[in-house]
Amino acid sequence: MPPSTAAPHFAVLPNGLRIAVAGMPGLTTLSAHLRWPLGTAGDPSDAQGAAVVVHEWLQRGAGDRDAHAQADAFDRYGARRGGGVGREHASLGVACLARDAGHVLPLVADVVTAARLDDDEFEGARQLALQELASAADDPGERLLEAAVAARYAGRYGRSAYGVRGHLARLSAARVRAIARARVVPAGAVLALAGGLDAATMLGLAAAAFGGWHGAAPDGVAPTLRPRRRVHRSGNGGQTQIALIDDAVRPGEEGWTEQAVAMTALSGATAARLWTVVREARGLAYEVGSGINVVAGDAYRLTHAATAPARASELIDVLHAELERCRDGLGADELRRAQRLLRAAVVFEAETSGGRAARLASDVVRFGRPRAVEEVEDAVAALTLARVNGFLAARPPFEATVVTAGPRPEGAWAA
DSSP states (O other), X not given: OOGGGOOOEEEEOTTSOEEEEEEOTTOOXXXXXXXXXXXXXXXXXXXXXXXXXXXXXXXXXETTEEHHHHHHHHHHTTOEEEXXXXXXXXXXXXXXXXXXXXXXXXXXXXXXXSBOOOHHHHHHHHHHHHHHHHHHHTOHHHHHHHHHHHHHEEGGGGSXXXXXXXXXXXXXXXXXXXXXXXXXXXXXXXXXXXXXXXXXXXHHHHHHHHTTOOOOOOOOOOOEEOOOOEEEEEOOSSSEEEEEEEEOOOTTSTTHHHHHHHHHHHHSSTTSHHIIIIIIIXXXXXXXXXXXXXXXXXXXXXEEEEEOHHHHHHHHHHHHHHHHHGGGOOOHHHHHHHHHHHHHHHHHHHTSHHHHHHHHHHHHHHHSSOOOXXXXXXXXXXXXXXXXXXXXXHSOOOOOEEEEEESOOOSTTOO
């Protein structure tokens, strides 16, 4: 059986940790992807960005290993680490040789179960959070995405994913340590494993490494949507950044797969509608894209591009027209191309242990269970033109929040 078709297995430990695994026969690698409910939306109102500091501090020593010894322990097995913090979750990803999984997974578990949180490592973690915030502020695209999320959500979920400079500057080790102990918990967390071990072995290794992790999940807060509106954030640069945000079908709801195919036809490749109309035919933007984002169960479509201020109003109007035109449906050739692209993307992602593990974790968060590659492929292949176009025709008329950043647009959208 090729790696991409390995059936996933799912289990829940007594501590609440959800585990999804997929064996990939023939691979010599194994990847782990851990997500737990440590997002910036859960930070105290006067300590926004604390989750980012916690995430870095956790990786600076665990158990009887200080920061240097912990790094050496991962390096001894050639393990590669990555991860980050979003509004909902923190994540930690590790890749290693499958034969070393029994040594590496306990090291991963130590990060969340036995972090030392030494005082002398705190300032370095805090400074890195401040550097990350500054880097995001210097990135026009990132500033636009942050502004778009703030325009979509009020309250906690509209906060910056990087925190607030003044809050980060005032954080103390004692405050952040208390936040870590309350929020680095298995309840609500997901561990996904994929690679060259059988499912039973991976489940056993996961249970042994993470079974001693304890703690109740913090209370969840549902996102609060803002009414549609027009937002501009002034900034430097030669281009006006543009984002249009509208409602989308949520994971698990009827129309999720139809939406995925329609989005691929809209923005999935250089032959997609937005690319050919906005870039090739009109030369309005060098890059343009649209995708579905999911936050705490809510889903929205984010369409973005950038252009000179003098052409920004024209570009917004063209984007509006193309997004409304989606309701007229796809052509047969568009559907076939979108289905091929989407099925190929599913398979390509599943051919690597890292891609497979990340997708398993995402599925558990979004759908409550891992999905087999064949299940996703078959759902896409089964779509007919009538079914997709019926879904699109039933969508409401296009209305969006419009966000611009940088130089103010000239013309009709200047306000």
